[in-house]
Amino acid sequence: DVKVTQSSRYLVKRTGEKVFLECVQDMDHENMFWYRQDPGLGLRLIYFSYDVKMKEKGDIPEGYSVSREKKERFSLILESASTNQTSMYLCATWTGDSNQPQHFGDGTRLSIL
Amino acid sequence: AQKITQTQPGMFVQEKEAVTLDCTYDTSDPSYGLFWYKQPSSGEMIFLIYQGSYDQQNATEGRYSLNFQKARKSANLVISASQLGDSAMYFCARGSTGFQKLVFGTGTRLLVSP
Numbered sequence: 543d544v545k546v547t548q549s550s551r552y553l554v555k556r557t558g559e560k561v562f563l564e565c566v567q568d569m570d571h572e573n574m575f576w577y578r579q580d581p582g583l584g585l586r587l588i589y590f591s592y593d594v595k596m597k598e599k600g601d602i603p604e605g606y607s608v609s610r611e612k613k614e615r616f617s618l619i620l621e622s623a624s625t626n627q628t629s630m631y632l633c634a635t636w637t638g639d640s641n642q643p644q645h646f647g648d649g650t651r652l653s654i655l
Numbered sequence: 656a657q658k659i660t661q662t663q664p665g666m667f668v669q670e671k672e673a674v675t676l677d678c679t680y681d682t683s684d685p686s687y688g689l690f691w692y693k694q695p696s697s698g699e700m701i702f703l704i705y706q707g708s709y710d711q712q713n714a715t716e717g718r719y720s721l722n723f724q725k726a727r728k729s730a731n732l733v734i735s736a737s738q739l740g741d742s743a744m745y746f747c748a749r750g751s752t753g754f755q756k757l758v759f760g761t762g763t764r765l766l767v768s769p
Contacts, residue, residue, distance in 0.1 A: 551698075577759075584659075584746060584759040600756070632700060640750065641707065643690050644757060646700035 544569045546647040548633050554653045561620040563650050565633030573636040574616035575644065576600075576608065578629045585632065591616055623654045657681040659747055661760035668737045669768055675722070676732040676763045678747030684708075688750040689730040690757065691721065695743045703745075706730055737767045 549564035565574065573592050577585040577600075587600030589608040597608050605627060609617040620627055630651050634644040660679045668674040680689070691703040706714045706721045714721040722731040734741055744764050748757040 582761055584761040585748075585757075586759075587756060590756070630698065634700075640686075640688060641705065643692075643702040643705060645702070646692075649698040649700075651698070 544571075544635065544645040546633055546635055546645055548631075548647040548650050550650050551648060552651050552653075554655060555620075555623050556655055557624060559620075559623050559654075561623045561652070561654075563618040563620075563631055563633075563652070565616045565618070565647055567614055567616075567635040567645075569635065569637075569645075570613065571635040571645075572613075572638050574610065575634040575636070576606075576616065576618045577632045577634065578602070579632060579649075580629050588618065625654050628652060628654045657683070657749075657751070657758060659749055659758050659760035661747055661763050663763045664761075665764045665766070667766050667768065670739060671736055673733060673735045674737055674765065676734070676745050676747075676765065677729070678731055678760060679727070679729045680747075680749045680758075681728065682749060682751075684751065689721070689723070690748045690750065691719070691730075691732045692746045692748065693741075693743045694746065694762075700746070704732070734765075739767050739769065741765060742767045 545568045547566045575590040576588045591597045591610040607619045632649045633647040636644045687708045689706045693701045704716045704719045718735045720733045744762045746762045747760040
């Protein structure tokens with residue numbers, strides 16, 4: 543089974559702080575993704591990575607950056623957290639096979655005070 | 656933007672009955688995939704079922720089946736014999752060109768009552 547681990551289930555930070563959300567996968571998947579989920583909006587793609595050190599912007603990249611120094615780890619960075627970044631953040635991985643789904647971590651509920 | 660539309664914000668069903676969750680999509684891609692995920696209150700996203708746009712038959716996985724009508728661009732999820740544990744949010748998603756990017760609908764909350 544694919545295992546996608548997000549470092550925290552719940553996180554509370556203050557406005558202006560630099561925030562790191564970590565995601566680690568154990569299945570050697572090339573592709574990794576960060577989404578945020580808000581009520582009534584579904585999941586929206588922030589960034590994705592298709593290889594080490596490679597990244598592409600998703601639909602809502604503003605205010606975020608990412609890092610992929612190793613294949614198994616994909617980090618989402620909030621450079622200066624703001625209250626409108628309070629949300630549920632979900633990491634996912636994918637093999638690259640079009641018949642296969644993306645596999646998600648358990649999510650991080652981030653609150654910015 | 657190419658959208659996924661789930662018109663039912665909430666659905667109620669009694670245990671052991673069948674329920675259909677609606678999903679329609681926009682796409683100009685000749686090849687695409689459709690996915691359904693379940694999200695319980697605990698938050699994890701659980702993959703349920705996949706349908707490829709060129710698949711001739713509707714996908715089935717246990718109690719889940721996908722009613723795929725390509726010309727109408729709909730991919731409704733049918734859950735047979737509902738169980739209390741089926742209470743959750745359900746998301747429809749479409750894979751875009753290359754399937755790397757999934758576009759999600761806004762979800763349907765299903766409540767199963769005894």
